[in-house]
Amino acid sequence: MRRTMFRNRKAMVFNIMIVIFTITILVYAFIRLSAKMNSSKEIGVSEFDLVAKIQEGEKAMIFLDSAAKMAIYQAVYDLQAQGGISEATLCGIYYGFNKWNSDTGQTCFVDADSAKNSMRDLFVSNLVARVAKYPSADFVGNVPAAAYARGAALISPAGAVSNVSQVAFSGEKRLSKEQKDVLLTTLASKYGYELAVLKAILVVEAGSQGFNPEDTLKIRMEAHKFNEYCGCKEGSWGSSTLVGRAIGGVSCEGGQVNEHLCLKKAISINENAAYQAISMGLPQIMGFNSKRIGYSSPKEMFDDFSRSESIQIEKLIVFLSTDSRLSQAIKDKDWSTIGAIYNGDKTGKYAARLVQNYKPEQGTAIV
């Protein structure tokens, strides 16, 4: 009997133990799996995330492919629109298009190397401009500053400036400070100038304003030059020594209103001489330089300068780059030479004013 009872209990315990053991194992498995599910990603999710990341890269490549194709098309167009070269030449510019022959018979044909370099520059600028718009990746993080600046200018609020000719037609008469900076940055980097030097010139010449509050072009009548071009005697029509600057008895001193009255009087005497004798706009370039910067007459220059500050800035660059000594002086920051060539001042006063207004910390986006 005792033996029977013992066997019976053992059987019972065995069955119950199996159930308890199974429950324990399953609960343990459930707890472990639940912990895995809660603490980290579920099985397979990481793998899909990895695939999704690869796909993001693929999508970026699609964008990059399309941007590169569009950029190369645009670069080809820009290059031909600029006469096969992106730099200004000594032959001058006609509405932004580099001329291959100057009016004096000089030739400025494009060679293969310069065309290649121009093509590369234009392509990089156009590519940067497009890929900078991609919202999901930073394509432009390692792009050189100059290329980035050119590309950024293409998509700036100032308007597309993919070539110099387009600058002239950006449409806005006055540019904001930011727009001027973008445009100057683009052109300065393109021609190898330092932005701060160009800004110093514009501040000294015209206080960085190409137009007066009444929307007239900022000018300065050089009466002695008027005399020279009209063949007038000193003091008869123009005067710059005895009673200040005056034309035909009309004083040019006392502000921009008087400058324009003076110009009006000068025009009534000799129109061509009048426009030749004034300096104009932001860079205050004299009218007698009109042909050098691509105009057929000083009157045409006056009319074009009256359209937009962007045109005035473009012509400043043309003016600088068509004088190799001046251009080099700008690059070297040779203030006295700049003063002597740009302003005709050999006393050093102009150079001192340039130095005073040279603020490189405000123009760092230059190579």
Added chain:
Amino acid sequence: MSRIRCKRRFGKRAFISDILVDIWAIIIFVLVILIFYLIFKQSEVSRRQTLQDKQDIVYGNYLAQVYLRTPLTIGTQKLTIGELIALYDYNQSMEKNRTKSFAESAESLLSSNPMKKAIVDFTDDFVGKNFDSNRCFIFIIKSKNIDIFKAGTYCDATLYSMQGMNSWTQMYDNLKGVPNATYVTYLATVDPRGDPITIWSVYDLERTLALYPPK
């Protein structure tokens, strides 16, 4: 013989209690297995659904990539449909009206421009062959001058059945909560000032919104 031996060895009471214990143990054992089977099954279903949803997102993106890289021959020119879209976008402007019915939009798209017709025809063909008509898919090409909208016919029923979402406008609002990377592919424009062309490809809108529920 054996039964007689059992009886002899354990007795009648022990035999009955033994059977009772065995039956209960087996019942509990089966119940335990069943309960845990259901628990594991349930978690597996939700996990599989999550993976399926992720796979659908990947597939939707993959379709957009295949679409954009598909080569076309237009006259003598060889280019991809993506390039054709970019060129068309640059050259054309058309009235955009999101409130138009799909039928009207399709009709306006099928107007005279041959580039447009090539894009629309190709898109129709591609979407018809690659997207599951039994799901609520959407395929949209959107830019300043292009507005092509393809959606599964299943969408209407699905959208109306989803709480708080009874129009396409609502759908756009809800999609704002979904990361762009999960359904948008970008294409560069010819004009660098323009915003990129966007291609929305959602293989299963309902499941995508389930994965990223609107806030």
